[in-house]
Amino acid sequence: MSKRSLLLLIFIIFVCLSLVVYFNLRKEEAPTPDSPRVVLIGVDGAGWNLINPLLEEGFLPNIKQLKDKGGYGTLETERPVKSSVIWTSIATGKSMVKHGIVDWTYINKNNIEVPFRQSERRAKAFWNILGDLGWKVGVINWFITFPPEPVNGYMVSEEFRHFGRRDFSKVSVTYPKALLRRLEFARLGKEDFPKILEEEGLPNYQKRSSIYEGESKLVANYNNFILQEKTIEQVSFYLFQRFPVDLYATYFRLVDVVSHFACAYIAPELLAKGVEEEKNGKVTAETLAEIDKDFSCVMEPVYSYSDRILGEFLERLSSQSTVIVVSDHSFGFNRGGYGHTNLPEIPHGIIMMKGPNIKKGYHIQGAHIFDILPTILYIFDLPVAKDMDGKVLTEVFEKKILKERPVRYIESYEGETRIERGQKDRELDRKTVEELRALGYIK
Numbered sequence: 001m002s003k004r005s006l007l008l009l010i011f012i013i014f015v016c017l018s019l020v021v022y023f024n025l026r027k028e029e030a031p032t033p034d035s036p037r038v039v040l041i042g043v044d045g046a047g048w049n050l051i052n053p054l055l056e057e058g059f060l061p062n063i064k065q066l067k068d069k070g071g072y073g074t075l076e077t078e079r080p081v082k083s084s085v086i087w088t089s090i091a092t093g094k095s096m097v098k099h100g101i102v103d104w105t106y107i108n109k110n111n112i113e114v115p116f117r118q119s120e121r122r123a124k125a126f127w128n129i130l131g132d133l134g135w136k137v138g139v140i141n142w143f144i145t146f147p148p149e150p151v152n153g154y155m156v157s158e159e160f161r162h163f164g165r166r167d168f169s170k171v172s173v174t175y176p177k178a179l180l181r182r183l184e185f186a187r188l189g190k191e192d193f194p195k196i197l198e199e200e201g202l203p204n205y206q207k208r209s210s211i212y213e214g215e216s217k218l219v220a221n222y223n224n225f226i227l228q229e230k231t232i233e234q235v236s237f238y239l240f241q242r243f244p245v246d247l248y249a250t251y252f253r254l255v256d257v258v259s260h261f262a263c264a265y266i267a268p269e270l271l272a273k274g275v276e277e278e279k280n281g282k283v284t285a286e287t288l289a290e291i292d293k294d295f296s297c298v299m300e301p302v303y304s305y306s307d308r309i310l311g312e313f314l315e316r317l318s319s320q321s322t323v324i325v326v327s328d329h330s331f332g333f334n335r336g337g338y339g340h341t342n343l344p345e346i347p348h349g350i351i352m353m354k355g356p357n358i359k360k361g362y363h364i365q366g367a368h369i370f371d372i373l374p375t376i377l378y379i380f381d382l383p384v385a386k387d388m389d390g391k392v393l394t395e396v397f398e399k400k401i402l403k404e405r406p407v408r409y410i411e412s413y414e415g416e417t418r419i420e421r422g423q424k425d426r427e428l429d430r431k432t433v434e435e436l437r438a439l440g441y442i443k
């Protein structure tokens with residue numbers, strides 16, 4: 001090669017590399033046109049009483065970022081404090097009397113106890129309302145989404161989290177049904193459990209015996225819960241990146257289930273102090289703060305895992321998306337352990353919101369589980385239905401946008417019946433009731 005053509009070659013390579021760098025930079029700067037308008041992430045059982053002590057210690061950087069750059073506050077919840085009921089209220093903006101999911105299970109007309117399923121829900125959820133209006137929706141692992149219903153987008157029903165451990169050959173767990181084939185990579189087996197613990201820095205709680213009644217059943221299922229969470233995490237990111245939608249919603253459960261049994265690891269003298277004070281009436285605020293702080297250390301690995309998941313979403317989101325993180329309830333100290341049902345005081349959940357038109361570092365007051373759907377509708381510039389029990393969380397939005405687009409109302413989004421319902425499966429019903437019983441959720 002002559003000296004001249006060598007120089008020319010070097011010049012061409014330089015130009016090509018510059019172009020690659022330039023377009024990559026441009027790609028990062030420009031908002032991704034197909035990133036969702038709203039990303040809704042459910043973290044079952046997360047509470048400020050455990051998050052705040054961890055933030056003080058410098059943990060949970062992504063929750064900190066959400067708080068600093070968005071609105072945050074307590075999300076008031078309702079009795080019965082049961083996840084199936086509350087997540088359906090969050091999805092419909094309605095009380096259980098209206099949406100019809102009033103517990104985990106019911107006795108059917110053949111006198112058999114069966115779990116509540118999608119077809120028992122009497123009110124439209126956000127995926128119905130937005131989908132019917134032409135917006136693309138993606139829903140993953142939301143409670144009471146089995147059997148998956150046809151939506152304008154995709155739905156990965158709650159049954160899917162058992163992928164690899166339950167037989168799905170005769171029943172569809174995703175909509176469209178063919179989606180399942182694309183999710184084959186998320187199939188996990190028992191052998192994956194130790195690897196996940198190591199990768200995520202999670203302790204093996206199964207090594208310690210219980211002090212708390214009912215706890216042993218949950219501990220025995222810890223490996224299953226870890227596999228479920230990982231399955232959902234993998235599928236959540238895969239779908240988020242591969243199939244753009246306008247409204248994306250996913251749900252994580254690990255914080256809730258571990259909170260139910262990990263109280264066995266709280267310092268025994270603190271637990272004893274709490275129990276003693278309970279016997280004399282009420283645990284003092286100081287003791288409660290001490291116990292919460294100690295429990296937050298126990299729960300730190302699980303909260304940090306959830307925080308990492310949130311962080312990955314924050315990284316992938318464009319500035320055009322509004323992210324809403326909610327929990328259905330928190331946990332309160334009660335009778336020597338931690339729980340959320342049958343407490344003297346309702347253990348309210350959390351809400352965090354970040355996005356365009358959302359105030360920064362703003363403490364939201366008076367937010368309620370019924371308000372999530374009206375607020376999502378507002379972000380989509382859609383009217384709120386008067387038959388919903390919630391309101392738009394207007395105070396978290398910048399004044400300018402509220403002036404430009406005041407909240408609008410219609411009577412109702414109900415009326416037309418929901419699109420045709422998928423088939424149910426007796427065997428999965430039986431397995432679900434078995435699991436709920438094993439977990440102590442039902443008697």
Ligand SMILES: [Zn+2]
Nearest residue numbers: 045256257340
């Ligand atoms: Zn729970």
